[in-house]
Amino acid sequence: MRDVAEKAGVSVMAVSLALRSDGDAGRLAPETRERVRAVAAELGYVQNARARALRLGRTNVIGLYAGHGYTNVRLPFFTEVVSGLQEGCEQVRRDLLLHGVFHATSEGDIVRELADGRIDGLVVSVPFSSTLLMTLRDSGFPVVSLVDPQPGVPSVTVDDANGASQIADHLHELGHRKAVYVSSPDARIASAEKRLASFCARAQSLGIATDIARPVDEDHRHGVVRQALANGATALACWNDVSAYGILSQCETAGVRVPDDLSVTGFDGVPLPYGLRSDLTTIEAPWAEAARLAVLRLDAMLNGEEVPALTTLPVRLAPGVTTKQVS
Amino acid sequence: MRDVAEKAGVSVMAVSLALRSDGDAGRLAPETRERVRAVAAELGYVQNARARALRLGRTNVIGLYAGHGYTNVRLPFFTEVVSGLQEGCEQVRRDLLLHGVFHATSEGDIVRELADGRIDGLVVSVPFSSTLLMTLRDSGFPVVSLVDPQPGVPSVTVDDANGASQIADHLHELGHRKAVYVSSPDARIASAEKRLASFCARAQSLGIATDIARPVDEDHRHGVVRQALANGATALACWNDVSAYGILSQCETAGVRVPDDLSVTGFDGVPLPYGLRSDLTTIEAPWAEAARLAVLRLDAMLNGEEVPALTTLPVRLAPGVTTKQVS
């Protein structure tokens, strides 16, 4: 920068001003400005992001925290989330940092890493209230919660209750009168419990008898399928697609035909790659859009704007071939 | 930091030393060190990454460049690549930056952004020689190329030639004597051309007559399928899985049965989500592993070590149900 200043016959200050993209445009004579820019281009000068970050107190980078360990983009759900974050980042001209270091370290270390200034703010996706998130929030670090609303943290989520109730409606229309709701083994997951409660409430009012299962592994899922059939259930409503595909896989090994012997539904509705059609009847939730909005919220916070405490996006039923009319 | 120093009754310097994780451990009395650490913990002090980055001249962050626009993690190929990069980053304790800003800007701006110090090095995945990459390389910026080897840049790739030749062998064993190779419409993609050349060479020596197609869109792919059947071809070998799934989709709309009427093969073999089995006969290429190695190479470069110019990973045939014996 000093080189540029010397060669252009101005002060370092002037160079700094001349290269400012939009801010204080009027402070420098257009002529000087252009001359400085020309010299800078000639010398191949690029502003140093590190120095800038230190001086300005921000990096224009936001991070993603999705629990200990790095985010598994192989899970379709996170593929969508990361895609949405990228879209949002492009929109607000920021970069996205995928943290790679907080595996197998203490929670204190993780907070330290997240709040050490390498990012300006964080999108958090943890399924239940975490002390880590609360620590971050209490320290005044800008955080937005995705998926599961967290107290005191602006959140973006989808309408779990409505989705679950749409599933109940769908099954009712198809004539199902006995179902099993396959929920998460971990009862702390807020969104899962919301779906469960909403499904059961709706099912009850529609006259669908509902059992609840919380399978923890493949064997257990196998048992759930057998038990359901033994009890005369005609449908299995799963709390998310991952769980639904697990059930489908067990049905296949057990020789249970879907949807002839049993109807199966999921929740999330993330598109498959390669344009492959998903056959699963599910609730399509706009996770990418939710993630994009989370970035916009975070950006607004960083700009000192007020942001809504909660944004809930609508979901819709996507009928597949895993549900059918009860004969 | 000054607060910590005062409270512990030492100089700022001592604090800096005490908090160093591994480096100069012996320079400070263990006792002082512990005292300082205790005070730091008490005050909730965290080192400022921005200041550190400026002073040390590095950020411990590496970036990914996969062409203009942000990397589409929805493409299974990039899902694998990003996963591999994450694994590598964890291993070398660095973060991964997904750039969000270089969409719709000039190439100069992109180079400026990539080389402005926000990242220490870059993993590049571009299918053919790009001036951007050469500019970066010539400026001495640490770069590793993934997928397509680039002159003067350490590269990690998979054995395209061997994979293509395995496909030819497979088709030959199944009795195919006439095939169409479905390549990329863009003849500049080095890996695609390598696969094409290797397939054709092997096919010829095995006595398989091979036509070449370079379909640009769905209509065109439709034509390729019809033409292939009209010409008596019994197999379509596609240069990658995306292209193969496109062909399969056209076969379906055209009422062409796979593999009864036509065998179809792909290349990449990326696993599908949800444990779904892919039915496509393809070449499994370890892209995640390649990406992980790319990070290790980059890290080695940044540590001033010598790195091999080219690393080629082996691939293997994964037979599916889209190929069968010619009757």
Next chain:
DNA sequence: CTGAAAGCGCTAACAG
């Protein structure tokens, strides 16, 4: 409209 000085928070040198 432009320049000079001060400092963001940290660490590498050198003294003590």
Next chain:
DNA sequence: CTGTTAGCGCTTTCAG
């Protein structure tokens, strides 16, 4: 073994 000095590259006062 510890403290002092200087400076990474930039921008924000405050004078000119």
